Amino acid sequence: MKSNDVILQTVANIVLFIILMFSVFLFFNGHHEPGGGFIGGLMTSSALVLLLLAYDLETVKRILPVDFKLVTAAGLLVAVGTGMGSFFFGAPFLSQTYDYFHFPVLGELELATALIFDVGVYLVVVGITLTIIQTIGEDR
Amino acid sequence: MTFQIMINLLMALIWMFMNDAWTFASFISGYAIGVAVLFFLRGFFPQRFYIGWIYAVVKLVFIFLKELILSAVEVVGQILQPKLNIQPGIFAMDIDLHRNWEVTVLSCLITLTPGTLVVDVSPDNQTLYIHAMHLPDIDKAKEDIRNSFEKAIQEVSRT
Numbered sequence: 001m002k003s004n005d006v007i008l009q010t011v012a013n014i015v016l017f018i019i020l021m022f023s024v025f026l027f028f029n030g031h032h033e034p035g036g037g038f039i040g041g042l043m044t045s046s047a048l049v050l051l052l053l054a055y056d057l058e059t060v061k062r063i064l065p066v067d068f069k070l071v072t073a074a075g076l077l078v079a080v081g082t083g084m085g086s087f088f089f090g091a092p093f094l095s096q097t098y099d100y101f102h103f104p105v106l107g108e109l110e111l112a113t114a115l116i117f118d119v120g121v122y123l124v125v126v127g128i129t130l131t132i133i134q135t136i137g138e139d140r
Numbered sequence: 141m142t143f144q145i146m147i148n149l150l151m152a153l154i155w156m157f158m159n160d161a162w163t164f165a166s167f168i169s170g171y172a173i174g175v176a177v178l179f180f181l182r183g184f185f186p187q188r189f190y191i192g193w194i195y196a197v198v199k200l201v202f203i204f205l206k207e208l209i210l211s212a213v214e215v216v217g218q219i220l221q222p223k224l225n226i227q228p229g230i231f232a233m234d235i236d237l238h239r240n241w242e243v244t245v246l247s248c249l250i251t252l253t254p255g256t257l258v259v260d261v262s263p264d265n266q267t268l269y270i271h272a273m274h275l276p277d278i279d280k281a282k283e284d285i286r287n288s289f290e291k292a293i294q295e296v297s298r299t
Contacts, residue, residue, distance in 0.1 A: 004261040
């Protein structure tokens with residue numbers, strides 16, 4: 001007899017978006033406050049793991065047709081690319097810089113190249129976590 | 141409901157545009173005028189006027205708070221008694237709710253009020269299996285849930 005997961009699924013549909021927003025918040029806070037690419041990536045993965053718990057593997061694959069091994073590769077490429085980018089300015093490998101820019105609506109913002117490296121970290125963490133979980137989950 | 145709220149927000153935005161006043165106060169005044177206009181033209185919408193829906197949601201929240209306090213007092217009374225004279229039991233209750241979120245909200249409300257606890261939902265979402273701490277009268281317990289929570293939830297989802 002299959003149990004009815006209606007309560008878990010309905011709550012997961014709502015909580016998922018809160019967790020995802022929180023993970024993005026953590027990701028962008030990493031420069032001056034606790035947070036960053038690693039914890040943001042883990043948060044995003046945990047939101048997707050909640051989906052995997054509430055539904056099953058096939059449903060999540062249909063919602064998110066992403067090959068997470070490619071996500072890992074893309075993240076590594078971004079991280080290495082930021083390191084390579086410093087060569088164009090005659091700086092040593094993986095050196096970082098930041099500056100303040102003025103945007104028409106948002107006002108004064110600080111943009112740092114470390115953020116792009118953090119995007120790479122974020123993608124690698126999401127990719128690896130979900131690859132591990134999906135690989136374990138498929139073995140029945 | 142959503143459509144009416146969107147139109148109301150749009151009216152508030154237009155009001156801010158016309159006055160060229162980008163403040164929160166001007167947004168509030170525009171929204172209030174939008175509510176008045178929507179109330180005047182409420183016959184055009186297939187659904188009911190959305191302020192009534194908001195009132196139903198607030199009423200559900202207050203019913204929940206009242207039940208929470210009452211049942212917490214009851215549980216404290218049970219704990220402080222030197223002798224336990226409770227009759228636990230599980231009963232099935234047929235519900236007249238159809239959407240997933242309604243079943244979820246009803247189950248959460250029943251679970252959060254101490255003394256009763258949702259154990260399982262039947263596969264067709266039409267029966268809840270509820271465990272009660274003290275169950276002298278099954279029909280009375282069912283009626284309590286019906287009159288307090290289920291009616292309020294039906295009021296929220298009424299179109």
